Amino acid sequence: MNLHILKIIVKTFILSLLALFALGILYWLLFASDWSWLPKYLPLLLKGLWLTLQLLVLSCVFGMLLAIPIGLVQVTGPPWLALLARWFCTLIRGTPLLIQVWLIYYGLGSLFPLIPELRQSFLWPVLREGFFYAVLAFTVSFAGYEGEIMRGAFLGVPRGELEAARAFGMSPWKVLTRVWFPRAVRLVLPTLAGETVLQLKATPLAFTVAVMDLMGVTTKIRQDTYRVFEPLMLLAVIYMCLTFLIVWGYGFVERKVPQKR
Amino acid sequence: MAEKPGFPEILAFGDTGYGDELAWGTLITLSIAMLAYAVGIFIGFIGAMGKLQGSPLTRNILTGYTTLVRAVPELVLILILYYAGSTALNLLLESLGFGSFAINGFVAAVFVLGFVQGAYSTEVLRGAIQAIPIGQIEAARAYGMSPLLEFRRVTLPAMLPFALPGLANLWLIVTKDTALIAVVGYAELALTTRQAAGNTKMYLTFFLVAGAIYLAISLVSQRCFGWLEKRVRRGQRTLN
Numbered sequence: 001m002n003l004h005i006l007k008i009i010v011k012t013f014i015l016s017l018l019a020l021f022a023l024g025i026l027y028w029l030l031f032a033s034d035w036s037w038l039p040k041y042l043p044l045l046l047k048g049l050w051l052t053l054q055l056l057v058l059s060c061v062f063g064m065l066l067a068i069p070i071g072l073v074q075v076t077g078p079p080w081l082a083l084l085a086r087w088f089c090t091l092i093r094g095t096p097l098l099i100q101v102w103l104i105y106y107g108l109g110s111l112f113p114l115i116p117e118l119r120q121s122f123l124w125p126v127l128r129e130g131f132f133y134a135v136l137a138f139t140v141s142f143a144g145y146e147g148e149i150m151r152g153a154f155l156g157v158p159r160g161e162l163e164a165a166r167a168f169g170m171s172p173w174k175v176l177t178r179v180w181f182p183r184a185v186r187l188v189l190p191t192l193a194g195e196t197v198l199q200l201k202a203t204p205l206a207f208t209v210a211v212m213d214l215m216g217v218t219t220k221i222r223q224d225t226y227r228v229f230e231p232l233m234l235l236a237v238i239y240m241c242l243t244f245l246i247v248w249g250y251g252f253v254e255r256k257v258p259q260k261r
Numbered sequence: 262m263a264e265k266p267g268f269p270e271i272l273a274f275g276d277t278g279y280g281d282e283l284a285w286g287t288l289i290t291l292s293i294a295m296l297a298y299a300v301g302i303f304i305g306f307i308g309a310m311g312k313l314q315g316s317p318l319t320r321n322i323l324t325g326y327t328t329l330v331r332a333v334p335e336l337v338l339i340l341i342l343y344y345a346g347s348t349a350l351n352l353l354l355e356s357l358g359f360g361s362f363a364i365n366g367f368v369a370a371v372f373v374l375g376f377v378q379g380a381y382s383t384e385v386l387r388g389a390i391q392a393i394p395i396g397q398i399e400a401a402r403a404y405g406m407s408p409l410l411e412f413r414r415v416t417l418p419a420m421l422p423f424a425l426p427g428l429a430n431l432w433l434i435v436t437k438d439t440a441l442i443a444v445v446g447y448a449e450l451a452l453t454t455r456q457a458a459g460n461t462k463m464y465l466t467f468f469l470v471a472g473a474i475y476l477a478i479s480l481v482s483q484r485c486f487g488w489l490e491k492r493v494r495r496g497q498r499t500l501n
Contacts, residue, residue, distance in 0.1 A: 003408075011319075018322065024349075093433075094479035095472045096440035098451055103472060106464035201334035208444065215336070228348075232341045236333045243332040 028229075037225045038234075041217070048217035049238070051131070055203045055213060058135050060196060063142025068181070070143060071150025085147060092144025097202055100141055105133040105209040134206035142199055149191055153184035186257060193250035197243050204239075214238060271461060272470065279457040279467070286453035287474055289367070293449060294436045296371040301378025301431065308383030309390055323383065330380035336441050342373040343445050366447035370439070378435055385431065389424035390416060421493040429486035436478055450474060 070088065073081045092100070112118055112127055126132050157180055165179040204215035212220070214235060221231040274280040308326070311319045330338065347364040393416065401415040443452035450471060458467035 015318075090480075091472075091476065094476040096437040096451065096475055098440040098443065099454070099468055099472050099475060102451075102455060102458075103465070103468035106458060107468050108465075110462070110464050197332075204334045204336045215334075228344050229341070232337065232344070236337050236341060239334055239337060240329070240332045 033230050034227060035230060037221060037227065037230075041221050044212075044217050044220070045214070045234075048212055048214040051206075051211065051213040052200075052203050052215075052242075055131075055134060055138060055206055055211070056196075056200050059138035059142050059203075060199055062135075062139040063199075064146055066139065066143035067146030067150050070147030071152075071154050071184075072176075074147070074151040075154045089144050089148045089151075092141055093148065097137070097141050098205055098208065101134060101137040101205055101209060104137045104140075105130060108136075109133060130206070130209035130211045134209055134211050138199070138202060138206075141202070142195075145198075146195065149188055149195065150184065153188040154180065156187050157183040189250070189254050189257065193247055193254075196246050196250070200239070200242055200246060271463060271466065279453075279461075282453050282457060283450070283470065283474070286448065286450035287478075289448070290436070290439045290450040291478070293367065293370050293374065293439045293442065294432075297374035297378055297439075298432055298435050300371060300375025301382045301435070302386075302428070304375065304379025305382025305386045308379060309386035312383065312387050313390060327380040327383055330377055335377055335438055336444060338377055339373050339441055339445060342376060343369055346373070366442075366445070370442045370445070370447055370449075374435060374438055374442075377438070378431060381431055381434070382428065385427035386420070386424055389420040389427070392423040393419045418493070422490070422497060425486065425490045425493060429483070429490070432482055432486070433479055436482070437475065440475075 070085045074085045075082075077085070109127075118124060118127065161179055161183065162175060165175045170178065203213060206213050207216035207219055210216070218231045218235045222228060225231075270278060272278050272280045272283070274284075308323050312323050315323070343364075346369060350364065397415055397419055398411070401411040406414065439449055440451040442449055443455065446452070448456070454467050454471040458464045461467070
């Protein structure tokens, strides 16, 4: 019975703590918070949102395009290519994204100016921006994580279906585009939603290389106005909305794709 | 001007190289990761129990916690908790009559990362406990075991094989998430590396070295968890 009483005491304590916390936040929102900066910075925030979405979409699309061959060579490719792909995935998945971003921005960024032809080329304005390096780093990272997932997906397609496709006289390329790849995509669709959300949650790292995405804009607001919590709270809410949008979007696509085997 | 040290010498220990600074950063990174992991698993156990056996109110609160933490970027959460946590703690202490103080970056990092990890491990542990055949737990209750004994003798050993892959993943995530602490300005491995790189302008060298250290941590941990999983799975039937 002693345990029972203890449980009730602990529960009451935790609940009252939570209630106090909620009341504190409510009080702060109603009386102590200051949102007068919002109208002034709204255009900047929208621009930041646009950059964040660009980071997300570009890195997901290019990363996926890289991930498909990375997954494929691990299943059917020649041993040396498979080994190379596996090492790439291990390397990406074993190091923090922040280090990858900095390595590419500072490391690669310090090498490019040494090539004089590059400085004169039309690419130079792009190569000077942090945005380019952030997209590059996020793409490579996404490819590393998705390559591993695509490997599992390609392996997960039943052998009989591939053999049937071959028995119909399809060329290897046709087997891939008509049977293997569509089936593999259907297998990873539920996983892909979670991976896209993870990628969205990785994008604020871009602000460490001077990209004015949502996170960068928020940092600027914090430095300009000396308000700490309001911008961060708004940022959290925006990211939450984006997350739910992504989950909802994938759910929509998933319902459109026939699941019957 | 003195001659600049080159690639291998720059990593030497002592005044001339950055070897000792990097080693110290690695140590801090590892200790933050381990402590945050422990905090996360502790929260995870409580959360899993609450989600499985708690009242509807408890379950709703916990669902709110896990959803919220998993929907917001870790970096944003770390910034919010770091500032909000230290401000709230200072307010509380001042209202109680104590003076305010500066929060130790190390402690803050451990609790913030632990709080984030807790949400993920709640889900992992809840799934693992639910994967146990219910008959085994009912049998333990039928024997008249107390809840603690039941947990220690039946639930824990039966759930570990299901939980370990997820927990291993969480460990790999937390070792990499410690790098985010660099953004708040606490000198663990990532920030130490960046400072060293900035001082020497040898960006490529230093970030490659840091990457290699993180990779080594990941690879060694993977080995350890593989061995551990084999051990908790002993006595289990294999599929083939």
